[in-house]
Amino acid sequence: MKNYGFATKAIHVGQEPDPTTGAVTVPIYQTSTFAQEEPGKHRGYEYSRTGNPTRTALEKCLAALEEGKYCLTFASGMAAISAITTMLKSGDHVIACDDLYGGTRRLFEKILRNYSISFSYVDATTTKNVEAIIKSNTKMIWIETPTNPLLKIIDIKGISSIAKKHRILTVVDNTFASPYFQKPLLLGADIVIHSTTKYISGHSDVVGGAVITSNKEIYERLKFVQNAVGAIPSPFDSWLVLRGVRTLAIRMEKHWENAQKISEFLEEHPKIEKVIYPGLKSHPQHRLARKQMTGFSGIVSFEIKKGKKAAKQFLKNLKLFKLAESLGGVESLIEHPALMTHASIPKKDREKIGITGNLVRASIGIEDSKDLMQDLDNALTKI
Numbered sequence: 001m002k003n004y005g006f007a008t009k010a011i012h013v014g015q016e017p018d019p020t021t022g023a024v025t026v027p028i029y030q031t032s033t034f035a036q037e038e039p040g041k042h043r044g045y046e047y048s049r050t051g052n053p054t055r056t057a058l059e060k061c062l063a064a065l066e067e068g069k070y071c072l073t074f075a076s077g078m079a080a081i082s083a084i085t086t087m088l089k090s091g092d093h094v095i096a097c098d099d100l101y102g103g104t105r106r107l108f109e110k111i112l113r114n115y116s117i118s119f120s121y122v123d124a125t126t127t128k129n130v131e132a133i134i135k136s137n138t139k140m141i142w143i144e145t146p147t148n149p150l151l152k153i154i155d156i157k158g159i160s161s162i163a164k165k166h167r168i169l170t171v172v173d174n175t176f177a178s179p180y181f182q183k184p185l186l187l188g189a190d191i192v193i194h195s196t197t198k199y200i201s202g203h204s205d206v207v208g209g210a211v212i213t214s215n216k217e218i219y220e221r222l223k224f225v226q227n228a229v230g231a232i233p234s235p236f237d238s239w240l241v242l243r244g245v246r247t248l249a250i251r252m253e254k255h256w257e258n259a260q261k262i263s264e265f266l267e268e269h270p271k272i273e274k275v276i277y278p279g280l281k282s283h284p285q286h287r288l289a290r291k292q293m294t295g296f297s298g299i300v301s302f303e304i305k306k307g308k309k310a311a312k313q314f315l316k317n318l319k320l321f322k323l324a325e326s327l328g329g330v331e332s333l334i335e336h337p338a339l340m341t342h343a344s345i346p347k348k349d350r351e352k353i354g355i356t357g358n359l360v361r362a363s364i365g366i367e368d369s370k371d372l373m374q375d376l377d378n379a380l381t382k383i
């Protein structure tokens, strides 16, 4: 499958017709255990926490899409993230980008700090900022790009090469870009994580996570953790994610096309203060985005001119865009980071990084772009 393109791999890797029946869709192996011929002699599967054929199909496919050798899937993005952090020991230090996904920051601050692991947050758009705070006990650099919700772009190649020099692991949360637009392992990252809840499954009907790496040692350690800790996806959840993956390429093209059009439309709108989208020339890291991504994905953040009250009214006025957390599904969603996804960050810290009361974040779906623009325009006109 190596020479096939992305869309072909998404539909075929790990998804050979079922050997016993010829079913062209991978079956849901809804079983907890597998019969053995004699004690210890089995056909590759013993118990579904350790391994399940539906999950294996998904893991093979996701590894291929990220151009990695190995993939492990989990019950949620957070379960995948927490599995990676089990590689840390007390006394270790982690550097993370400052507008990190709220749940990741909560795990670091409210749980892992209790185990004497320390964290520093930095504006990682300047690679030098990261290098400046590396300590002798720094074991991991954790970045997201584009970041959430400010869509900052971080130089994966630059960060990974500094990390390598200091024997530090680079972890990239690739949820916002999806492997269709960005492949961090090819840029030097050691580990890629996904909330498969978002673009990878793409239909807002399942919660899941994945870890992809080409490093055998890391894989074996995390495979052990996956089984030992046990936060595995069910066969049905694995199947749902795999079904979503099959249309990832065509969905991402449409998310990008719609987001590009909408961001350009909003940039011209008199009620809008500022639009943040990596595909706009006005984005401060547009050039870097062009270099490390092959498209700009479907998240657009923007500020409403009249302030927080007007922003809330605007959200109320929308009809097609649903007010909801999460992102990456076929339907358009919109949210208010300061009041919703990022409410747990203290106001002072939030405003310092730019998550203000008039900021909204939209996950642009794959509806007809003219309907989406009409909805936005109607809602803006009424504030």
Ligand SMILES: *Cc1c(COP(=O)(O)O)cnc(C)c1O
Binding pocket: 076, 077, 078, 079, 101, 103, 104, 144, 148, 173, 175, 176, 194, 195, 196, 197, 198, 207, 208, 209
């Ligand atoms: C949603 C999300 C997560 C967490 O994933 P869950 O599937 O909700 O546990 C992690 N990182 C990013 C960037 C996300 O958007």
